[in-house]
Amino acid sequence: xxxxxxxxxxxxxxxxxxxxxxxxxxxxxxxxxxxxxxxxxxxxxxxxxxxxxxxxxxxxxxxxxxxxxxxxxxxxxxxxxxxxxxxxxxxxxxxxxxxxxxxxxxxxxxxxxxxxxxxxxxxxxxxxxxxxxxxxxxxxxxxxxxxxxxxxxxxxxxxxxxxxxxxxxxxxxxxxxxxxxxxxxxxxxxxxxxxxxx
Numbered sequence: 001x002x003x004x005x006x007x008x009x010x011x012x013x014x015x016x017x018x019x020x021x022x023x024x025x026x027x028x029x030x031x032x033x034x035x036x037x038x039x040x041x042x043x044x045x046x047x048x049x050x051x052x053x054x055x056x057x058x059x060x061x062x063x064x065x066x067x068x069x070x071x072x073x074x075x076x077x078x079x080x081x082x083x084x085x086x087x088x089x090x091x092x093x094x095x096x097x098x099x100x101x102x103x104x105x106x107x108x109x110x111x112x113x114x115x116x117x118x119x120x121x122x123x124x125x126x127x128x129x130x131x132x133x134x135x136x137x138x139x140x141x142x143x144x145x146x147x148x149x150x151x152x153x154x155x156x157x158x159x160x161x162x163x164x165x166x167x168x169x170x171x172x173x174x175x176x177x178x179x180x181x182x183x184x185x186x187x188x189x190x191x192x193x194x195x196x197x198x
Contacts, residue, residue, distance in 0.1 A: 069130035121194040143175040
């Protein structure tokens with residue numbers, strides 16, 4: 001059932017490997033630009049926390065014990081296999097098959113160039129194929145993350161929730177945003193799968 005790696009035109013989604021760890025550690029350390037957009041209202045890990053995360057990831061890689069289906073995959077460059085970011089999934093309510101998805105592309109040099117669109121589209125395809133019980137996918141962001149809101153709309157997600165003045169960033173209130181797409185809407189938009197639309 002693994003279906004991995006998931007290959008697109010410019011990126012692929014795959015499990016993390018040992019060679020990813022130095023770059024992942026660097027990008028996860030405090031002070032990187034992506035932290036300003038990805039949940040900046042949450043506390044960021046300290047350098048010690050990051051070191052512990054890397055140690056835990058190394059142990060998982062070495063044992064090869066991955067959940068089925070995956071809850072996180074690396075976004076890698078299709079030509080170099082270099083780490084570009086991550087896609088994630090977590091249950092909002094496993095009891096009702098309510099899954100939240102997320103994405104981060106680490107390097108600002110890759111923002112706005114279609115990498116996130118391709119990665120998140122392939123991730124949606126993977127999750128909907130791997131979990132046939134899913135009726136929908138959700139993603140959450142905040143009203144200051146214009147790129148993420150535009151990405152959601154470009155993929156066909158609908159704004160379903162706006163929690164007014166729910167997030168504080170740099171002392172300013174922003175809205176919490178919720179987007180969703182139904183399986184039937186995804187299938188109608190990408191009848192041959194997302195990859196075929198690239």
